[in-house]
Amino acid sequence: MTDPAYQRLGLPVTASPFTVLRAAVRALHPDTRAVRGFRAARKRFYQQMLCAHAARQAAGDEPSG
Structure with a gap:
C-alpha cells in the first residue's frame, strides 16, 4: 500500500530522489x-517520501512476465 501523502506528490516512477x-x-x-520545533517531524516526512518512492521503483522494476 502506498502512502497517501506520497501519492499526492504526483511523481513518475522515474523521478530522482532529489526530485x-x-x-x-x-x-x-x-x-x-x-517552525524549528517541527524539524524532526519534517525529516521523518521527507524520509518516508523517499522510502515510498524507492519501494515504488523497486515494485516497478520487477519483471512482469
Whole structure:
C-alpha cells in the first residue's frame, strides 16, 4: 500500500530522489517549514517520501512476465 501523502506528490516512477525531496518540501506549508520545533517531524516526512518512492521503483522494476 502506498502512502497517501506520497501519492499526492504526483511523481513518475522515474523521478530522482532529489526530485522527490523537492516535491515533498513544496508539499509542506511555508509556516510548517518555518517552525524549528517541527524539524524532526519534517525529516521523518521527507524520509518516508523517499522510502515510498524507492519501494515504488523497486515494485516497478520487477519483471512482469
